Amino acid sequence: MLLGISIRSILYVVYFVVSSTVGTVLVMKTDGFRNLGWSVIVSLILLSAYVALANLLREGAPLAIVSPVLAAVCPLFTIAGAVLFLGEAASVTRIGLLVGACVMIGVAAKN
Numbered sequence: 141m142l143l144g145i146s147i148r149s150i151l152y153v154v155y156f157v158v159s160s161t162v163g164t165v166l167v168m169k170t171d172g173f174r175n176l177g178w179s180v181i182v183s184l185i186l187l188s189a190y191v192a193l194a195n196l197l198r199e200g201a202p203l204a205i206v207s208p209v210l211a212a213v214c215p216l217f218t219i220a221g222a223v224l225f226l227g228e229a230a231s232v233t234r235i236g237l238l239v240g241a242c243v244m245i246g247v248a249a250k251n
Contacts, residue, residue, distance in 0.1 A: 152196035153210075159189040160214055165221040212242045 163185035169178040193210075197203060216238050222228040 146199065149196055149199050149201055152192045152199070153206075155192045156189050156196070156210065157213055157217055159185050159192070161217040161221050163189060164214075164218050165225060168226070208245050208248075209242075212238060212245050216242065 163182050166178065166182050166185070169175065170182050171178070173179045193206075196206065216235070219230050219235065219238070223230050
């Protein structure tokens with residue numbers, strides 16, 4: 141255990157963030173879910189992310205903390221993926237606001 145959190149729970153969070161980011165970045169490959177092959181791949185990736193989330197919650201992680209944390213962290217990783225792999229631009233303002241939200245959620249989670 142790390143700070144009272146099991147390694148398994150940490151792995152579920154990491155898996156959720158990575159797989160939901162990869163799935164979200166790959167959504168454009170589905171051509172609006174008209175491309176069957178990519179649609180199946182993206183759907184399975186996103187489904188596996190939510191299976192990990194369900195297992196995390198089953199292990200006792202509080203939804204009231206997990207949901208806002210993931211809602212702040214996942215967009216940061218998605219923006220990074222879009223910038224790195226799709227060549228999209230990211231504004232400093234957007235990234236700054238998301239980082240600020242992550243910090244505030246972290247502070248709120250400690251109280």
